[in-house]
Structure formats: structure tokens, C-alpha cells
Amino acid sequence: MDIEGRVGSFVHDDPGRAVVLRTVRGRNLHVERNADRVFPAASLMKVPLAVAALDHLDAALVVTRSELGRTAYPSLLEVFGLDHEFTLAELCGLMLATSDNPIADYLLDRVGRDAVTATAVRTGAHRTQMRVGFTDDELGPAARESTTTARDVACILQYVATEPRLRPLVRALRNSMRNFRLPLRLPDELPVAHKTGSLNGLAHDAGILFGRDSDLIAVFLTDNQRDTAAVGVHIGDCVADVWQLLGESV
Numbered sequence: 443m444d445i446e447g448r449v450g451s452f453v454h455d456d457p458g459r460a461v462v463l464r465t466v467r468g469r470n471l472h473v474e475r476n477a478d479r480v481f482p483a484a485s486l487m488k489v490p491l492a493v494a495a496l497d498h499l500d501a502a503l504v505v506t507r508s509e510l511g512r513t514a515y516p517s518l519l520e521v522f523g524l525d526h527e528f529t530l531a532e533l534c535g536l537m538l539a540t541s542d543n544p545i546a547d548y549l550l551d552r553v554g555r556d557a558v559t560a561t562a563v564r565t566g567a568h569r570t571q572m573r574v575g576f577t578d579d580e581l582g583p584a585a586r587e588s589t590t591t592a593r594d595v596a597c598i599l600q601y602v603a604t605e606p607r608l609r610p611l612v613r614a615l616r617n618s619m620r621n622f623r624l625p626l627r628l629p630d631e632l633p634v635a636h637k638t639g640s641l642n643g644l645a646h647d648a649g650i651l652f653g654r655d656s657d658l659i660a661v662f663l664t665d666n667q668r669d670t671a672a673v674g675v676h677i678g679d680c681v682a683d684v685w686q687l688l689g690e691s692v
Contacts, residue, residue, distance in 0.1 A: 468656030484639030626678025
């Protein structure tokens, strides 16, 4: 089976699955399925949020833990005392690596939703809109209001990867603590700069695989799925097969 066929078998006839594969180094590859279908963006919106924060705010700004909110869900911030200090740049990195919602809400309050949407559009993501934040009250049905497409997410990732000033964001994405989808079947030492998004029935993962001979943008968006844990395995299986078909080691 070739790469087109493998992606086709993942998507099959499910309108709730979309894939974009695009090499940025090495063998030329560009595969798309349902690339313009609009999906809830979920935590994928934290990538343009981080870019907007670095564009509009002072990266050296010092923020204390007491200025950041709390959540009923696990948060890395609970490890730190209330007087602990972070720079804004460090908060952007922690948000991307751990998908922390209180950090995201702090940054969003500072830059505003319109600035995040405008940042996405500037990268070429013209159908991406930030309409809701990440407070606990917004994690129910309202969380589906921010939207994007697989092609838009690929544009955002390519922009982040090619802007030298955004290298700290790539480093943060490479150190994601949520490695149960794209990197699932890949070697532990393979750099994968990625961001997940999860809601009820929704399982996204999008990132860049940095290989020996190829660098690959891989975007997998899924919604209306009965078993998102199984979908994570399906994504991991598909990515591993594609990576091997590209001639890279798995």
C-alpha cells in the first residue's frame, strides 16, 4: 500500500476524519483528505495563541503563580508556590508542552480572541477562528465554538517551523507531555513537535516529524468518534506506516 492508500484507509468514508500530510524537507509529499472541513479546534488553538502572545506581549514579562487561575482538572501549575515567578515566554512553552488551560486563559485575557484569529489568518489559516477560551465553564459544548481545518493547521505549523523567532515554541511542542497519538508507534528519540486537542468525541493531533531524510507536517483531525482512545491508536498506526513508507525508521 502507498501513502495515499494508507491515508485513505484511515479516513475511509468518515466525514469526521481529516488528514493533511506535507513534507517540508526531503521527498516531495502532499496528501489531503477532507482538508477544508471545519472542525472544533479545541486545544490546537493554543498554537496561534502562543504566537499572538509573543507578537503582542513582552516575552520577558514576569508573571507570578498567584496571577494565574485554577482549574478542577490536573495542572502543572499546582506544583508551584503562589510566589513562583515565570516569564511570559516560559508560560507559552509550558502551555504548549502540557496544554495547560489556566495559562492559556491568562494569555488569552492579555491578547484577546481577535488577535489570535488575526494571527492565524496571517499564517494562511483563513478559516480558523478563536471564539471561546479555556476556563472550566467553557469546556462543555461551548468549547466547540473555536474552529479550524486540517489545511489551516498545516499552515500554522509551517509558519511556526520556519520563523526563527518562534524556535522556542517548536522546542516546547517537541517536549509535549501528551504522546498518545502521532508519536505512539514512533521511536522515542524521534523529535515530534506536536499539539493535541481533545473534547468529547473529538481527538486531534498535529505536528512536525523531524526525520533523517524528511521532515513531515502531519495533521489528523477527528470528530464524532465513538471511541477516541481507539482513534488515538489508529492515528499512531497510520503515522507509523506513512513514516516507514517515506523511508524513515520506526
